[in-house]
């Protein structure tokens with residue numbers, strides 16, 4: 001800008017200053033100095049000057065204005081340019097910022113992407129690592145499981161975790177027939193040297209060496225009572241021992257253990273005795289002042305006999321008693337024999353009657369299989385006499401008239417059973433006697449000429465389809481018959497021991513000489529004759545002692561026993577239940593409950609099934625169900641209620657024994673060992 005007075009502010013011109021300033025420019029001195037000119041001229045000149053000044057001033061003003069405008073325009077333009085430049089700069093900056101932002105965004109995105117990529121990669125690595133670890137762990141687990149399985153497989157079966165067996169052990173049906181006697185058997189009862197296809201059995205008939213005639217068909221009334229479900233039949237079976245006793249010819253002298261039977265708790269019936277068992281018979285004529293009983297009643301008038309029986313048994317069904325008496329009189333051949341014997345006694349002179357005796361000597365006959373209804377003369381010789389005759393007591397029944405009291409009947413007599421068990425043998429079927437011939441086997445010879453008592457009863461106690469099953473329907477009386485048979489066999493064996501002391505070299509045990517030698521203060525009068533029961537007699541003290549010594553020897557050899565195992569017979573075993581005989585339904589009462597026998601009615605079946613179960617269990621044990629077994633000792637006992645049970649001690653081998661503590665720790669699944677013990681005997685054995 002040019003030098004000059006400062007640009008006045010628009011609209012506010014200081015005129016005084018302007019004037020002074022313009023004057024000085026034109027005249028070269030201050031205004032006061034001009035006052036020296038002539039007044040008129042001076043005034044005129046002054047006006048012109050002023051006008052000129054005014055004009056100049058206006059021009060100047062105008063110029064100034066123009067200059068100002070131009071300047072302003074220039075300024076404006078410049079400012080506009082500056083503004084535009086600033087705007088451009090701003091725009092440029094904005095664009096730069098946008099670019100930078102974009103770049104930052106890109107960078108950020110790139111970084112994020114990179115981060116994501118890195119994370120994804122890391123994740124993949126992690127996943128892969130985890131998978132690898134999982135696979136490794138899985139492989140380790142698999143290996144461990146394989147190892148465990150191998151260890152488990154090496155364990156005995158009973159020591160592995162217990163699982164319910166898919167199927168219970170079954171002996172199969174009792175339907176295998178003995179080829180010789182047609183007795184029904186379980187397959188496992190066959191002889192071990194016979195095959196499954198052609199089984200042979202020894203327990204029933206010694207492979208055909210024993211052939212006995214079947215029992216007679218019972219009278220219709222008795223069969224109906226034994227097979228029906230009517231209340232009368234059930235009542236008869238409930239009291240069959242009492243009914244039998246009412247009609248028996250002989251009485252049984254035995255101490256029956258009633259303690260279990262009369263307890264508060266009702267349980268299955270079991271016939272248990274103490275001491276010996278004898279069948280006794282009194283005189284045919286009752287003593288003075290005594291009521292007639294047993295065989296005496298058959299001599300009496302029928303009505304009087306029935307009345308006497310009813311007086312003895314007021315709790316029995318009297319109508320049924322009359323029917324049973326008629327049945328026996330009509331069917332039992334012993335009734336006419338007794339009557340005939342009594343007749344002979346009566347015919348003797350009165351002075352001889354006190355001592356008269358009549359022997360009934362049975363004749364087994366040439367063919368023991370022909371059991372027709374016998375007449376007196378067919379089967380028996382009636383020998384009157386005074387008792388001095390040489391009659392074998394085992395073959396004959398000596399009847400006395402009045403004197404002599406009760407006499408026992410030999411258990412070797414063939415009438416021993418039919419005289420007492422009239423409800424089992426109503427037609428007087430002969431029992432065992434000493435002269436039953438054995439059938440000699442082909443190409444060999446039997447050990448004995450005659451059938452032993454034990455073999456006879458074993459034959460009789462096997463049911464056969466073609467034989468009447470009435471014996472097995474006797475219930476409580478059947479139990480008594482079996483106990484009687486056992487006692488009789490025992491008695492025979494004891495008698496044999498008594499009469500064969502030399503054979504068993506009893507002098508080795510001569511207690512009398514020992515007493516003389518060693519013990520002081522022994523009253524020799526009390527020593528008596530000593531009968532030695534050898535160790536071969538089951539149940540004798542020497543037998544038990546020998547077993548005890550044997551067990552101790554096993555324990556000394558094998559160490560202490562490791563397992564004490566008890567198995568009890570279960571009356572609900574399928575093999576028992578399946579073979580109980582059914583009763584015919586009662587048409588009058590279709591809702592009656594009793595359809596089958598109970599297990600206590602068939603001790604024969606229970607004992608046979610239990611024996612086979614023991615066999616299967618011992619086979620499992622020997623096959624290694626508990627591992628390496630070095631030995632075992634067991635005893636079979638019968639419970640108070642009549643069911644058998646076994647106590648078994650097992651001696652394990654050293655390896656199995658050392659593993660036992662591990663098997664039985666509480667955390668181990670093998671604590672289920674005890675669970676195993678009971679059903680292990682039910683597992684199907686390999687041979688079954």
Ligand SMILES: [Zn+2]
Nearest residue numbers: 178181204205
């Ligand atoms: Zn047989």
